[in-house]
Amino acid sequence: MITRIVKVKIKLENVEDFKTYIKSFLCEAIAFKNNHHADCFADLDEQNHFHIYTIWNTEGALNKFRKSDTNIEFRAKLLELSESRHAAWTVENIGQ
Numbered sequence: 001m002i003t004r005i006v007k008v009k010i011k012l013e014n015v016e017d018f019k020t021y022i023k024s025f026l027c028e029a030i031a032f033k034n035n036h037h038a039d040c041f042a043d044l045d046e047q048n049h050f051h052i053y054t055i056w057n058t059e060g061a062l063n064k065f066r067k068s069d070t071n072i073e074f075r076a077k078l079l080e081l082s083e084s085r086h087a088a089w090t091v092e093n094i095g096q
Helices: 012-031 059-066 069-081
Strands: 002-009 033-042 049-056 087-092
Touching: 002 059, 012 033, 012 049, 012 069, 049 059, 059 069, 059 087
Parallel strands: none
Antiparallel strands: 002 049, 002 087, 033 049
């Protein structure tokens, strides 16, 4: 399993718009073939910091999603709403 983690810092004035938008994005992501999970977590200390997690069967499945219209639209929306460039990591669970 491959997990994609994206950390975003949203402009304070855009936090509510982001919270609304991310719900529809997560529904689209979870419906994408070979996606097992999609979720967004709000930081407890910084009200405008969020962590988005998606879990994929393979890196190939993630790469197909990354090239999809859904993800391209998502990245454009992040640029619009974010205070700074997002950070992202792709990790693999080796503990199981």
